[in-house]
Amino acid sequence: MADGVDFKDLARRMEGAVAAFKQDLAALRTGRASANLLDPVTVQAYGSTMPINQVATITVPEPRMLSVSVWDQSLVGAVDRAIRESNLGFNPIMEGSTLRIPLPELNEERRKELAKLANQYAESARVAVRHVRRDGMDAIKKAEKEGIITQDEARTQSDRVQKMTDDTISTIDKLLSEKEAEIMQV
Structure with a gap:
């Protein structure tokens, strides 16, 4: 300087x-699944707002599917609600403590x-x-x-x-x- x-x-x-x-x-969705698609999602957990990656593991088992494994069974409903309310257009399917999210065709x-x-x-x-x-x-x-x-x-x-x-x-x-x-x- x-x-x-x-x-x-x-x-x-x-x-x-x-x-x-x-x-x-x-974080923008294209035609393929990416774990980054859920980066903007925040979950109400333990009395505060947390990024989804701090309460669950996000994987991509198929090209048009996301899988969210929630670590704490009591937070599954909160994670489901956060994903639905995120305006990303996702509709998760609950399977125990795992949420499967099919990606619709754009x-x-x-x-x-x-x-x-x-x-x-x-x-x-x-x-x-x-x-x-x-x-x-x-x-x-x-x-x-x-x-x-x-x-x-x-x-x-x-x-x-x-x-x-x-x-x-x-x-x-x-x-x-x-x-x-x-x-x-x-």
């Missing part, structure tokens, strides 16, 4: 935005909704990256104003921050196009 901007910190923050975007995309309308949601996630990630860029540019301007760096160094560093931003946004766009293709695949 002695000479303008901390590029390692900017890179770390931009990579964090991409990692969060990847996590959001993993129709064209639902695929378009999921693609739109993926676009929203991508735009949020882009905005986060632009905020990081703004912070970097502000640090460069401040350093130049205080006389820590010259005008030429400020220009060079600004170009470097912009290149980092462009590269990160192109990575987000690439991930988005791959996910959209996966969602729209029948």
Whole structure:
């Protein structure tokens, strides 16, 4: 930071935005089952709200089926209720302490909704990256104003921050196009 901007910190923050975007995309349902599909589900258990993966094991026994093995028999009803109320469109079947969740075939309308949601996630990630860029540019301007760096160094560093931003946004766009293709695949 002695000479303008901390590029390692900017890179770390931009990579964090991409990692969060990847996590959001993993929770989007395509045509195949994935244990990540239940990541957004939270369960009322032991007097607090907990992620489902803290009260059960999620497996994928078949390409269009999820299996949720609840560890505590008394929580089966709460897990079932949480999955039904999660607005993911799942209808679990209870078998003792295990819930089997068949994944219905996605129709064209639902695929378009999921693609739109993926676009929203991508735009949020882009905005986060632009905020990081703004912070970097502000640090460069401040350093130049205080006389820590010259005008030429400020220009060079600004170009470097912009290149980092462009590269990160192109990575987000690439991930988005791959996910959209996966969602729209029948």
